[in-house]
Amino acid sequence: MKRILPALVVAGGLLLPAVGMAEDGGVTPGQFTANNVWMMLCAGLVFIMHLGFATLESGLTRAKNTTNILFKNTFIISIGILTYALVGFNLMYPGDFNGIFGFAGFGLAAGYDAAANTPAYADGGYTYWTDFLFQAMFAATAATIVSGAVAERIKLSSFMIFATIFVAVVYTIAGSWKWGGGWLDAAGFYDFAGSTLVHSVGGWGALAGVLLLGPRLGKYVNGKMNPIPGSSLPAATIGVFLLWLGWFGFNGGSVLSADPGATSFTLVTTCLAAAAGCVAAMATSWFRFSKPDLSMSLNGILAGLVGITAGADTVTITGAVIIGLAAGVLVVFSVMFFDRVKIDDPVGAISVHLVCGIWGTLAVGIFSTNPEHTLGAQALGIAAYGGFTFVSALAIFFVLKMTLGIRVSEEEELEGLDLGEHGQHAYDLATGPGWLEQQTGATARVARAPHTTLATSENA
């Protein structure tokens, strides 16, 4: 997903008669327009992943913490876009730099002439603006992954500070190493759409947070693990289907053009891996727990999607199915493993994004049809990203723990963060008139005199 592409890659339909194609190997206006339409829609699809994360995470946690989770997800996408415009885009894609750190300056579009209002300023196969928007939607994803793992006990203000730094600085500097053309790109590391650069990065952040926070109250008591069921499996299901849909844009857009062959092949490997992950997790949970588990099956879909992301454009069809199947098995055992070592991750984010992100990145070294992709380079990239982002996240959380604190009080955790942090319950689904009676005594009044008109004072 490097920004500057050779013209040959973005010229779609190469096998067809190239009537109307520019002589100089660039793209025709029609192709430029089609590229841009595709990339804008992919940005929209990645955007909707944020709704997917919000509903998934709120569905897999308790109803007393739902407002808090929704608030965090709403905040992350907003602050993510703003900080990416201010610093992130120019940290991640600094242009010529030393391969480790570069910064192209504050704000958008140094090269954009605002006074003349020529927004068509182009950057390869589509516009600068489309490029920014697509990348901004990606950036916010990494912080959102953390949100689910630390849910139900993290202090809101500390999380907001962490997420802002993580999305604006940590993710973007790390991203520059590969997608910005830095040292890992030069070292032959390959990560098509972010099994490592997005998902593992988020997963390492999640692991750091969970280690410093500790488990939720009551999760592990007297050596026994108490399962804490989520509040709404329909919400979780909506979330996973939206994430799957969003992955059409996440992987399909990472082609960085509408090249017909590359985009459509990528969507096929993506969907096959998701489906295989689902079926594998269903079978594994059925075998292990004797009943098929819906939340595991949903995580199986995500596991397959995260797994295929590093090599969606370059593995074979059979490879894609194997990657998905393995991810679906892996995620079930990983969830069980983290529970055994008392690392409490309410939504399974570490298993889905970190463990399957690593698996998918290694899988490129196994199933890629490109002989330049090697297990060694993949392992180097995994180690480099793991080291940098885990240490960075740990450092940020540690400073916050020493200063503001990162965990809510025991009372607040029991009562729920919705009341403690926001003073708002997320649900009030009673269908009777109960609330109004208690507030105003109105029903009693109606019962006494059911046909009186409304008091004027209430109906001005």
Added chain:
Amino acid sequence: MKRILPALVVAGGLLLPAVGMAEDGGVTPGQFTANNVWMMLCAGLVFIMHLGFATLESGLTRAKNTTNILFKNTFIISIGILTYALVGFNLMYPGDFNGIFGFAGFGLAAGYDAAANTPAYADGGYTYWTDFLFQAMFAATAATIVSGAVAERIKLSSFMIFATIFVAVVYTIAGSWKWGGGWLDAAGFYDFAGSTLVHSVGGWGALAGVLLLGPRLGKYVNGKMNPIPGSSLPAATIGVFLLWLGWFGFNGGSVLSADPGATSFTLVTTCLAAAAGCVAAMATSWFRFSKPDLSMSLNGILAGLVGITAGADTVTITGAVIIGLAAGVLVVFSVMFFDRVKIDDPVGAISVHLVCGIWGTLAVGIFSTNPEHTLGAQALGIAAYGGFTFVSALAIFFVLKMTLGIRVSEEEELEGLDLGEHGQHAYDLATGPGWLEQQTGATARVARAPHTTLATSENA
């Protein structure tokens, strides 16, 4: 968003080598196809805004009125499309007319030869059918805005009559003044995608309805304002994210072509304003109420979106952020203001759509890079739309109040409109077998003879 565009505007990628472009300045088939794909997808995105409104409004109101709200939203999109085909499209885009009122006749496609089935009949940069569909999805939006503000006490049949007239006649005649090429277009008024033409128009309708309806029972008692919490913040969150996504099409499609520069620049300003509105509303509510409020934050997103809509293609990046920040602050104080003057708007629609719609329209006069956009022309447009639509809506609601009545009985309001108007509760989330036991005594029967087969009469 005028329908007939100069060819230069719709020709994408002007800065690139124009190989393959038609010599006469028109669009190539490839560009025509790309334009059409983009506009159809934008129509789909605006369509999904109606689901956004449905979930947002039902989430911010009580569970006893949810069926009623969903019914209204389902009705509006349906009647909106049908009436737009019958009269609306030809009222809003009458072609040559006196600038105030024109009508091109009943039904679709006077110029369409049904017998020959040549649906490719083109209208500028894409087909006639795409044009109709995109505009029809817009039209229904204005009436939907009213729905939220009058929720929880308006009589269903009266609302349905109001909404039908409002979407078919009021919105469309008003729309012709600018987008149909009427007198306000000639006067230099600018409204790119409808801060005024859609959102304020809906907001004025909402204000008229609320003034004639009065507040909900129990909202303002003895000089005290009782907050009435919504039933489902997850539903509200789903709604706002879907609306944000839909705005990709609402603003992006208002370019009326797939022009790469204009569409992508528009999406960036749109998303920056939404994000800024969110962060500003979060901060404002945190400061004012000492806790950050999720529903205010969600309304902050909508405030930013409504605010940027009038000038999304023409303001600077910095201007977009400022417009969003201001809208996010404004919406919080506006909600508080309307509560203080006892104008009861359950979902904050008047603050979001009317107040921020006015702000966004004025902001064009401040932040536009086009020197022809002036505060004076913008104020003229705001006043003209306000006068016409507020008076029209007031008149319709007044006639309905004098005839059918516009408010449900006090008993029905207390019991909930779901039972009163539809006889259907929206939720029954008890997971036990309770209902069936009470209905049939089946459990008792099972308890007596758990291994008997099912009665043949039940299992034919």
Added chain:
Amino acid sequence: MKRILPALVVAGGLLLPAVGMAEDGGVTPGQFTANNVWMMLCAGLVFIMHLGFATLESGLTRAKNTTNILFKNTFIISIGILTYALVGFNLMYPGDFNGIFGFAGFGLAAGYDAAANTPAYADGGYTYWTDFLFQAMFAATAATIVSGAVAERIKLSSFMIFATIFVAVVYTIAGSWKWGGGWLDAAGFYDFAGSTLVHSVGGWGALAGVLLLGPRLGKYVNGKMNPIPGSSLPAATIGVFLLWLGWFGFNGGSVLSADPGATSFTLVTTCLAAAAGCVAAMATSWFRFSKPDLSMSLNGILAGLVGITAGADTVTITGAVIIGLAAGVLVVFSVMFFDRVKIDDPVGAISVHLVCGIWGTLAVGIFSTNPEHTLGAQALGIAAYGGFTFVSALAIFFVLKMTLGIRVSEEEELEGLDLGEHGQHAYDLATGPGWLEQQTGATARVARAPHTTLATSENA
């Protein structure tokens, strides 16, 4: 929706100056790219219909069976994609065959050179991979339709076996008769996007299942029909809006190109029929039950959509509205009819998909502008599909009933399939701290010593 298209159909914008179009009647690279973008997005839209079905079905059934329904829908899309890759695609589009049965071999892309990794392998107007993906999303739809009708009492494992065979073999062989270029295609039968090939096929499967299963416990007792209200009308509404949106891809993609005229005309007839179906079902239910029914209105939308699907590209605008209106009336009376004859279909799937699918297929013979479409050929197709798929489904369900059994125990049905099949409730929306207190006694401990720090053992 035949795969191999004459070049003239896929060349968009025929009425415009054809500058840049290939001389040999093929498509230009720009058009190929645009076609491919459109078809990939249509595949995404059809994908999201599976979320629509999941939420619709879970909303219209009881909360104690919600996990089970979501699990089934998650399984179907996953196994559907996998089996379509393994055998389905090559059964449905076998190339040259005897018109009744053909098989092009196992797996994807016999013609695809994996070693050379040239994924641009093209098949008419877009790539082979796009073709597979779009068709795979369709295939899974037919099985999903069955899911709703047999909900709340079918044994999970048996349903999974049925669905796998139905989607992989029955649907695909039947599909080859028309869309694969088989005998019904030769006989002049027309079904643009699947009123019969998808919806009736699913509906026949549903009818077979319901007949062998019998009604839910307590539905028909002592000659009386007990309505069993759904758990969540918001979920049902989300489902129907997502299905409507998905139909943009279902019908719009069935053009099999981005041809501007054909795609946009199709979207307009589709949306008009949906809107007309909604309004007609609202009016009919209001008239029959004296209150307007939301779930009937939602089914009216689906009825209109299913009805228009067979002729969306070929009927007139007026015809589309009439088809939708009739479908909206029909679905209400059909639901009442099936209840009268004690065929218990919890979500109305048989009425929506089978009855309105037949209506829509016949309507092509009435409203098509193509004189080659005749009522006789349409009736032949309906009979052939009905005979084959009903008998096939009945046979599969019968074998399963004789072996594994197809119905859960009476106890499990009363308790709910969520506990019986999955051991997981779908909802736990209590916002208080109740659960944790019962599990761990933590609150009691807090009450005694509210300011003690967390036990180290819980917070490692």
